[in-house]
Amino acid sequence: MRICLLTHAYTPSIGGVAISVKRIAGLLKKTGYFVLISTLSQKVLPGEEVITEEDGILVSRLGKYPISSDTKTVWFEHLCRLIDKHKINIIHSYYVSRAGFIGVMAGKHKGIRSIVSIRGNDLGKDIFSGKEFPLIEWTLKNSSAITSVSKDLAHMAAILVPMKKINIIHNSVDTELFKKESPDTDLLNKLSISKEEPLLGFIGEGKPKKGIYALLNAFCRVLESKKAHLFIIGNIRQDMMDLIKFFRGKNAALKEYLHILPPVLPEYIVKFYNLFDIFVMPSLRDGMPNAILEAMACELPVITTSTGGIEELVLQGTTGLMVEPGDIDNLTKALLQLINSPEKRMSMGKAGRKRVEELFHPLKELEENVKIYKSEK
Known part of the structure; x- marks a missing residue:
């Protein structure tokens, strides 16, 4: 052929x-x-x-x-x-x-x-x-x-x-490329952060359907009681950059704890997955996001939404937590739940890796x- x-x-x-x-x-x-x-x-x-x-x-x-x-x-x-x-x-x-x-x-x-x-x-x-x-x-x-x-x-x-x-x-997902590794200390130093505080990660195109508004809103609520860093990595649309600017204007803590980075090639993005403690993608609608597969392959627990093919990928309570699209209250609760439970993060991450190896x-x-x-x- x-x-x-x-x-x-x-x-x-x-x-x-x-x-x-x-x-x-x-x-x-x-x-x-x-x-x-x-x-x-x-x-x-x-x-x-x-x-x-x-x-x-x-x-x-x-x-x-x-x-x-x-x-x-x-x-x-x-x-x-x-x-x-x-x-x-x-x-x-x-x-x-x-x-x-x-x-x-x-x-x-x-x-x-x-x-x-x-x-x-x-x-x-x-x-x-x-x-x-x-x-x-x-x-x-x-x-x-x-x-x-x-x-x-x-x-x-x-x-x-x-x-x-x-x-x-x-x-x-290529499980030979995307796999759990020790955090890259050089990358941590370059980003001027430490692993003392939980690192949350979103990787993908910054557009409304990916739930950027809900993510920023929930993260601001998290910062009211917990210190954590959020990385948003990818092409960010101008309307979403305006939204980020709006949230930064309302919450001074975002200057220190919100990090916006440009797209990264797959060979290098795996280093970021291995910095994160939690992967979050609260899509309003979606097909089957490659980023969630990659995160699971790297043994990351996933916080996402019950929409599209995501429901066929993530097992609720086993490989991650799903909330309804746009549900900011429960998204905040899910983030706090995993931030406060390192043991749960570890067990979900291992279950996620096993699932992608078997089915994807x-x-x-x-x-x-x-x-x-x-x-x-």
């Missing part, structure tokens, strides 16, 4: 889709399949292509236009040329409302199989847009097969297409994808 993975985001971009595509591309390559990545880039001139070879995988980056419809038109035309040039016979598109539509269109045009992968916001949010809904509906109905990272998203898609067409394939192994994700690629249905 000769496979093209189509995605609007790829490394060095930081985000769930980029991380997932890089992971599956590497697994496919190691198994012996030809893999081509077709993606978009703001660092390439509009309409121009830059091709690189990264870890034995061809990566085609196409420059985006200011107008979305122009980008889609050129991406479709470019993808059709790539299919011919590299004799592609499988297109796997990540994110229905972006790459998905282009991939299925090209698959239909070239008479090859097109698989589309539901990731999160594509159905959790974009489906409610009058502009996006027709594209999503057409893409799901005309794809050769559909994958979903969670049961929740699969049931959403089943409103539009038969459930039998949808395959639930959970994200996985990369080879399982690879096998389930290859099975769909080989299917004639």
